[in-house]
Amino acid sequence: MPGNEKVLAFPVYPGVTPLDLIGPLTVLKTPGIGGARYRTVVVGERAEPLATDTPLQLQPAATFAEVPDPWAVIVPGGGASTLAATENEALLSYVRSAAPGAQVVGATGNGALVLAAAGLLRGKRAAIHWAYQEPLEELGAVPAPERWLVGGRLQTAAGGTAGFELALLLLARLRGRAIAGFGQLSAEYDPQPPFGRVGPDPADDELARTLRHPGSAPTAEPGTGDERLIALVLYPGLTVLDLIGPLQVLTMLQRFAPGYRPVTVWARREPVPTDAGVSVVPDRTFEEVAHPAIVLVPGGALPTIRAMSDPLVRDYVRSAAASADLVTSVCTGSLILGAVGLLEGRQATTNWFYPGILESLGATYQQRRWVEDGNLIMSAGVSAGIDMALHLAARLTDEATARRVQRAIDYDPQPPWGGIDYARIPRLPRAMRGAISLAAPAVAARSKRLTRAERSKAADTQLVTRP
Incomplete structure (x- = not known):
């Protein structure tokens, strides 16, 4: 070296x-x-x-x-x-x-x-x-x-x-x-916890004992009928913090609400490279979690653009979303949702740099930490996945449980120079955003062609199989 x-x-x-x-x-x-x-x-x-x-x-x-x-x-x-x-x-x-x-x-x-x-x-x-x-x-x-x-x-x-x-x-x-x-x-580190800061609580002693001795928390047996799987999708080169933020929240939620089980999924159980220089290994395959209750798609930069056309990613996201109760994304993960035709005419958000591509896929961009539209919940860039996951935890259980999760992971964000002033973004990042927007129609075009072909194939299959 x-x-x-x-x-x-x-x-x-x-x-x-x-x-x-x-x-x-x-x-x-x-x-x-x-x-x-x-x-x-x-x-x-x-x-x-x-x-x-x-x-x-x-x-x-x-x-x-x-x-x-x-x-x-x-x-x-x-x-x-x-x-x-x-x-x-x-x-x-x-x-x-x-x-x-x-x-x-x-x-x-x-x-x-x-x-x-x-x-x-x-x-x-x-x-x-x-x-x-x-x-x-x-x-x-x-x-x-x-x-x-x-x-x-x-x-x-x-x-x-x-x-x-x-x-x-x-x-x-x-x-x-x-x-x-x-x-x-x-990383869009402009934290906005849905319930604000969560400080010391009278129940902290009990919670501390639970955290130091995990066996004292309620658990559910794997494979029980009441278990609802939350599938977090991997793919090569993803921005791993998009994944880890929600995963940490949802893993802690499982400690307090055992009916929900987050699982990480990819086509194979093998190391998947990420943007942080460390590979990660999923605990399930796509086939093993074909119909999750909730699916979450993280984002990235160029690897996400590639994933928008990857048949492995497209097929799983489209089929899992068809039967899932909720479909969620972090950062540019929403571009993958749009790439398979899930965001046409919907309110959506993504990383601050990428709204041009989102809109080219038929969505209406909202610059917010997270956006809900029906059964879709999407969060903005990278760290926004934590805030969105806490909101999701409250939706799945209640605010008290979600606040307990926030306290348990010690999420009390205090950026050293404050949040992001979007009205005063420097010239270079703005130029980068503009360049991405100029390329957006070309990036979206391939995904649109694939979606049309997939829909046509599905329609032909229905005609052949119709009695």
Whole structure:
């Protein structure tokens, strides 16, 4: 590797919380010119699929031994699994050996427990998911009330999207404030939780015990008649934060409303590359979840444009949507819905950069965090999927349950420079949006031709089979 390249290592372990990892990775993958040369890498004891606290596996890109001296080492949280990780000697040895030479030693969620167990936080203040403050104290550190805390080399963030916010600050340090602002816009990190901020609650002690001891929460047996599957669709190159935000919300919802089970699906059970430099492995195939109660389609950039014409993606989304109670999307995932003919004449939203394509597919674009039209629920760019998923959780259960989910994932967003001022978007992003709009008719044309051909084939089949 080039001698002046900075390597930011994210060590993972069984049961890691994907949102604590993927949020920072997405921010730090923001393209731009100038600033330090760096790359992010997810490292594990072995470079093989690893279980998370959701129905999704992650594939580390390298082993601990292959990235011995990173410029930064940032440990993501993992719910109750992080308590076990404080005794994972391979993980602790890596963190201890990497930390002395690292310019940044950090953690997100309850990853600070690993730093503390490695002996790096004794007597020091650290931000952490609120439910794990007591275990952090037991390991000799001082829990801080801040959402994120930057103290020299030590940088820690609480749960939910606090790691996203900490990464924006780190991106500004590495590439400058303008690039960090572009990263915030690209991910549309303009959080608007449907119920506002959810702070401390009298029931927090009980909820904390449930989070630290998952066996105390109600569960449903897999395959029970009352189980309703929520299928989250994968495809190569997707923006994985589009997927992870809702998945984290819906996995927590399952803890409190066991009748709903989120599952990740792709054509095959094999690693699927994503935009964040880490591959993910689904737990079901399209065939195994042919008729979900709810289908959710995440977005991306060019890979999503390709997926609009991919017969595997098109066939599954169209057939699953035909029988689903609700059809949902995040970011440019709505373009895939439009590509199979589901948005003609409907109100819809998508990533701020892509409304031209959405409208070329027959939809009416609304610049809102999420839009409902009948059984369709679509959210805007990337991080909006979290807000939409909380709204969905309330629709499936009730507001009290959804608020409990928000508190459980510690989603209390506080962007370091505030939200996005859409009236003052810089010239370059506006030019990029305009270029995409100019290309929109050509992008939409192929999808429209495929939809017409599919409808014609379906009509011919009905004529042949009609008695």
